[in-house]
Amino acid sequence: MRLSRYFLPLLKETPASAEIASHRYMLRAGMIKQHSAGIYSWLPLGFKVMRKIEQIVREEQNRAGAIEMLMPTIQGADLWQESGRYDDYGKEMLRITDRAGRELLYGPTNEEMLTDVFRTFVRSYKELPQLLYHIQWKFRDEVRPRFGVMRGREFLMKDAYSFDIDMDAAVVSYNKMFIAYLNTFARMGLKAVPMQADTGPIGGDLSHEFLILADTGESEVFCHADLVDMPAPGLDVDFDGDLQSLVDERTVLYARTDEMHDAKAFETQVPRSKRLSARGIEVGHIFCFGDKYSKAMGAKVMGPDGKEHFAQMGSYGVGVSRLVGGIIEASHDDAGIIWPKSVTPFGVGIINLRVGDDECDKVSEDIYNKLCAAGVDPLYDDKKDRGGVKFSRMDLIGLPYQIVVGPRGLKDGIVEIKDRKTGERQNQSPEAAIAFITAQYADISL
């Protein structure tokens, strides 16, 4: 993409309303525009990042054996009256009336709707397990939206739902999502720690929240320090095999959010030097809640024993739009965002310091064309701005690498490669720079 043809409305000054780094940078880097409290337009740069995050989530859901579908944003009130949540959910649910006076709502989640799909079509244990998901916009009329997209009212969520014949089988599904989540967040460069969580209005007793540690996180967390650097299980995990030991390794150590925290247990189970209390951002939450909805809504299947059984269910959420902010919270500096390679909106920025100079134009264009062909998706700054503007702009939007093409270097036949994260610079011939950048993305599908 040529910057001169892109839509990238950058802000030089920080909008007064933005308090935390991710919100500030998302506004300044032209990623989002707020329309009202907790409701945003996703501008091209922000949308591009969100799409990449969404795709990683999708790939890891698929890898774990979940199947993608799509349910509507608008739901009828009847299903929620059946489950009993129509009244329980309260003002957080956005309720709508259509022209015929029918009660509708903008879905805050989809347990009821998918349970309805399930009970319509599934009759036998032979069709189990089922693990279905969709990635769809949700609306929760939060009392207090804040922190930009981190707590928006409208947000994009991946929610998966599992249906099994009994609790043992339900735990197998739960474990698949548990492992898939660790891999998902790891691919985004995040260290997410699974923590014992309260099941809240969902019900049930098996539940984990996945939190990334950040000072601006909304939750207070307590955990064993070793959990933070524990590597993800890896993409070669056999999801059809027994995952229990992998899950156990990561749940045996103490890790709880404030609502579940037990100071005494924390002190007895975790040696002093390993006690970590910090703040975290919730990016995923998984629940195994059994027959709460299947019972209320009559979702049952015939078992091998010739009797009817209510499906044992679980639900599994990832905040896709929230992750855009979460990744920035975890990866930025004073100059701007530092994108992990896996979610960066563009693979590399090419800075032409002297647009209009034949040699600079020629070399920049050549690098641009070759990197496009190599699939690296470069952003070419071909605007007629001064060097300083170009440097700070590229730092702000935070692409992992920059290639600087200027008359000074070209005299000696070289361009400069800058690593956004470390600040390291290296001089290379244009050809070597192209090869270097291409190699950095060899193992990442952009």
Add this chain to the structure above:
RNA sequence: CGGGGAGUAGCGCAGCCUGGUAGCGCAUCUGUUUUGGGAACAGAGGGUCGCAGGUUCAAAUCCUGUCUCCCCGACCA
């Protein structure tokens, strides 16, 4: 929902106390000179002062109501 703060040009703000018909910085447009870390000079455009009432000869300014946004807390798949 309780407490606090703010709505004035695209963004950041001053002006309000003590009413007199709107200003600064950045951004934008034109020109000239510049050009390797947010350039300089000259000129130009852009505002129903959130909205609705009221007081007054006169309201951004005073009064009443209302809407919106932000922060702290409570809340939160």
